[in-house]
Amino acid sequence: MNEIHRPEDLDRATIERLARAESRVVLAPGLLAALAESRRATLDDLDGDRPVYGVNTGMGAMAGVRLDAEARARQQNTLMAGRAAGSAPWLRRIEARAVLAARLRTLLHPAAGVSPGLCEFLVALLDADVVPAIPRRGGAAGEIIPLAHAGAVLIGTGQVLSPGGNGEAAAGQNAALALAAAGLAPRPFEAKEGVAFLEGVPGLTGLAILAASDVRTLLAQVLEGVAAEHAVIGASTDPLHPALADSDELRDVLDALRERYRSSGRTGALQAPVSFRVTAPALAVALRAAAGLEAAADRALTAVTDSPAHLDGRFVGTFGFAGTDLAATAAALTTALVHLAELGTARLHRLLDDARTGLPRQLSDSPGLHAGMVTVHKRAVGVAHRLRRFTGPALIGPMETSLGQEDVQSFGFEAAECLGEAVTGLRDVLACELLAVHQARLLGADVPAGSWAEILPVSTADRPYGHDLDELIGWLGG
Template sequence: MLINSAADLRPEHVTSPDPLELSPALLSRLRTTRQAVLTTLATGSPVYGVNTGMGALSKIPLTEEEQRTHQNNLLLARAAGGAPWLPPLEARAVVLARLKTFLTGDAGVSAELCLQLVALLNSGLVPAIPTGGAGSAGEIIPLAHAFGPLVGIGSLLTPPPAAQAAPALAVHSGRSAEWTVVSAEGVLPPFELGPKEGISLLAGIPGATGRAWLQVEVARRLVDRLSLVGAGAVAVVGASRDPYNPLCGRGDAVLTEELRRVLRAAGPEDEPRGLQAPVSFRVVGLVNANVRRAVGRLEEAVGRAFDGVTDSPAFLEGEFVGTAGFHGVDLAAHCDQLVAALAHAAEVSAARIHRLLDPAVTGLPAQLAVEPGPQAGLVTVHKRAVATCHYLRRLAVPSAVGAMETSNGQEDVQSFSWEAVGVLAEAIRLTREVVASELLVVHQAFVLSKRPVPEGLQGLLGEVADVVPPIVADRPFGVDVGRLLERVV
């Protein structure tokens, strides 16, 4: 896959197994910028992290001999994290995002360093990057782990033996528990960092940006499932379709389209069971539109993070400029907003599950058991959803609140964007659990009701029927939820 500019790297490259290649024209531009960087550095003017110390030690000048090892040394002591490690796909997103920022030229790194990143991406190996413990104004701890392997420092994750024959595909399994941690020494081609390249690897927020880039795609699929599952609940209880009339979305294009989406999937209802269904059914469109808006806003924040200046010092119009691009509060705030939207959507979904188990709402056997009394039915599936929602509520505390001083006061605030995107990934995982639980309940309700499945839901419920055997008696329903999570949701 030929890359001509930073704009050519897109979210789908995180999950694509196709190898990347930098075009000759792009490599030429990188080399031209690199030469200008080296010429400017040769003047001897102080440049943070290049011929000076870092953080609170930035006033200490480095000798020429110290400068020769300084860039590699930057990756040593800062690798202070540990297991658990990011899933392979998220680790790949971090590396890809770093490459994307380098291709703008702001960092002024060599074409050869960019090629080293490409080699890592194409190898099927991924760096062992800690999930937590960033704790700095930027991301120096996780980034030291991410890019130490380029120079033989730190650790890599290798795919399981069964996947060794196709490592480029193995990275997309996302099952980090099956991967092995190995030393990075001697695994990649030998490489020596040049002036400013070590600090450039540690600068900005490529980790949070790349991981959020990946989560946007996952969240978009999730909200599509939320819409269909909510429409399934509406259809199976015979709810009045009034609340989904697109006229109710006046002035709000996102809501209007969401209401249309619910109506298309649920189909018409000529004989609703009542004038008004429970609130959790009536607000399907509003709740899911809120999630869609939050996903869209996060995507815009990711775009701003990629398009903006995050390297520091950045090489801008021929000179080095210290920046604050490492303060990822914009990204953190929009991750937080999406977490809150998902937590609310999951709570509404759990409420619908409870109503779907109630004969007064559905007209179906209690708890959707084939023989209520001797059988418990799906009541414990609802209990699982309730516990999951409780966990989600605890995640909905804003990540960017709670700054603490580090580095002798040089870094006296943080945005915690790395942590924010980690919380988002967990919130998406938990919301999927609730949606899978509701989908199982909707499926059983349709079976017991003997209602025809609306055309807009036949594809989804057909997928469920393919992986969930008929429910004729109690069984460990966690197995069914697990199958839905793996194959459908």
């Protein structure tokens, strides 16, 4: 149990643990007192006739419409209903929990002006594992559509994910039933809390935190596979010379490859194929991009994301809903991962060349009768080709909504979806590479058995390799 004394205690690492249900948090009394104070100040400044966007006015193009007292009393909950316009496919449980955790973190900022009770209710939802069904595709205008689906659960409407499921909405189970089963009652939004819940980019922030962590793991696995592929072809160690490092990331990659690559003594070509020589800098670029996404997520967690934000005694319209920083850094990482997938298909192709490896052509134990790894390579090529369509930055392409009030969009959920596809695709390509390395070793290559060999058959005969690849993908994904 982690006690959160300050908003910054709910950092990126803690959010990831909450998303994975590996930790629980409690809000310390001092933090609750600070939230109560910022809430009192917010309510004091709401007491008057000044227009406050989304509180006593409509939203978007309706901002010029003033609401009477009766409408104001209903509006913060009504905001969720008309904006919950999404549908399946839903985020996975871990992803939806990350969204809730990131939302909690941003609501702890005093500029949000929400009550301690709202923040404690989000903690209770995470503790009870009541997980909103949040659409995977976000739509436009910030994250109002997915966040409306999450907010609808708090007030007892909408859908929740099936207990133990991985992204399925519970058939016929609405939020009120799920809350009751967890011993919770619906918690209506109070003044300004509904609009605060819909603002910002906690969705992309939470998804970016998970993706960056997955990428770190995946890049370490790619490095292990690359070292083994070097051994299969007897690649020159010249491109691994420490003097070639132009950054800390590249230095770390070169050090790790030299440590893991132990040449068998077999001498390959004077120069290894380009795909082998440029993999180290490509890994360094991906590591740098992952760090960039992590830094953007850290900035998003500490930034003022509410609009209007309560600052210096007044309500200020902000740009915190845009997600530009996160969308741009996610796109950079997506491109770096797709490039690594393309390099993987090229290295894999070289492993099928008997002139490179000294092994049977196509890594077949019976050339002509058995196809060997040629169709495994074809699968990798198809995956890499598909990935190219996800390298177009989601940030590019402004489209107007709300009668032109929202005339530029950042499309954060789409940026997260592209990054997720790149992670999944690179993992698929890597599985193909590892299977070929395993085959090469069984055919006589002087390569140490990787840890992945434990889940693969000790056989070089043709078989439905899809099963082996599924096992490898599952193993790589943990």
